[in-house]
Amino acid sequence: MSALALHDLCVSFGDGDEQIAALDHVSLTVDGGELVAVVGASGSGKSSLLAVAGALRSPDSGTVMIGDVDITNATPSDRATVRRTKVGFVFQSSNLFEALTAIDQLIYMGRLAGMSSRDARAEAARLLDVVGLAQKANRRPGKLSGGERQRVGTARALISGPAVLLVDEPTSALDHSRALDVVTLLRDLTHDRGIATVMVTHDLSVVELADRVVTMRDGRLGEIADFTRVGD
């Protein structure tokens, strides 16, 4: 069974008098331990794909399965539970809480996922060590570099032990060297922890680190084997 299975998804939204298809009969399965990169231009539907896969919204049609749980028509409350326990998000520009230190970012997520304060703190410290930020655990986002913030965001996404990791443009604010570092970290964590990771990006320089690359254009998915042809 795939960790994440999206089948025949359709999502559309109104744009004036028009209906725009953000996802047009999209199907995608991702296995545990697999990093899938989704590349495409702005407005191609990448973020809508993440929103549906991450239970942030329901599709107009199609099915969304995380493991053996069908979340297609889950209530908002059930979708929030899914996000707390089964899905980890790494957001564009890290999207950290301004008021929280690095370790508190993780503890907050751990507490949301139902961990005790002590367990959350211990796991947060361990994960910050894994991502190489143990020495900066007490720094707030304003005192961290872009790459460090993204690593904190990654550690935060992992603290709840998610089956699925959804990564939204993780390198958009990073130079090439730091971008490679972050995506390498994501790949290693995906493989080590058996997580199904979907990484949306338009940074072609990092997709070579993915196990699989798919393209999106006008809400439709195309799979390619050779990442060097992504830009074709």
Add this chain to the structure above:
Amino acid sequence: MFLARRELRFAWGRFALMGSVIALVAVLTVMLSGLATGLVDDGISGLRALPVTHLAFQAHTDSTFSRSTIDVATVEQLNDTAGVSAEPLGLSLFNARSSTDVTVDLALFGLQPGGFVATDVLHGSLPDAASNGVIITQGLADSGVHVGDQLSFDRSNTVLTVTGIVPKSTYGHVDVAYTALAVWQVATYNALDATTATTLVSSAAIVADGSVDIGALATAADLDIVSKTTAFNGSPGYSAETSTMTLIRGFLYVIAAMILGAFFTVWTIQRRAEIGLQKALGASTRSVLFDALGQVLVVLVAATAVGVAVGLALGALISGGTVPFSLQSGPVAAASVTLIVSGVVGMLVGVRRITSVDPIIALGGAR
């Protein structure tokens, strides 16, 4: 409250600014409470101290001492009613000049010697009518009137000798003095001969038990009989003062609610992205709201406590001066709680936007 507590520490400047505004409102609330209580005391403390349940006045005089004149015989008839104890009570405002040339305004109560009012208020120290004595309250003593001084009353040829001083008591914002009913009658109805004057009085002090039908009693005697509290309204300026203070305090609570509402509306709008992130990470709308409410309550309660403390300190400085100001725990506590409730109402308006934040905004490009 994990995130809320850390936000309070991180953005302490913003919360301190908000808190200082609330604290200032709380100071103002305490000061207004003290002023309102002080004004009430100044207006009716002499009346409030009377051991009566009701007061009877001449019909159609708006239960006002200055306009009411009733026969002492009518009061005696009231006293004959089962469950009712009644005795004549006189009250008039005078200007008087002491033998040491101190001019004072005073509210002169005429009490029946040996009656239940004199016994309760003066513990038997009421001078008899023959001695032409008057007992003054502390406020008059503070104005320079002393025991042994003679007080000459305007509008009459009455001259009374001060025989004692009792604690401060006021009516209609002037200090109270007590004399025997017959002395009061002669001083008040000075245009009449003494025999006629002693048949009249301005009101009746009544103690009625719960079984008495006050309406029927009033109709039978052709009097207005009102509760002691209702009679407060007959004090000069009392209704206007209390309604004005109530209006000001009401506006203050509305303003406090609006300030908090505006602050938390802006605060919520500024935090929209973070609220979206909280929800995207799986926080329920309820828990996000709970965090926001907790945050507000901390600011509100802390700021109110600081403001009340400052208000009490300022009030202590003012109390005892010429400004009618009196701080009592009940009204101050009620004002503080009302301020907090007003703040919570305002805050609810402000943070209701939390419910409408879509977690999808955490994903930059998604719609």
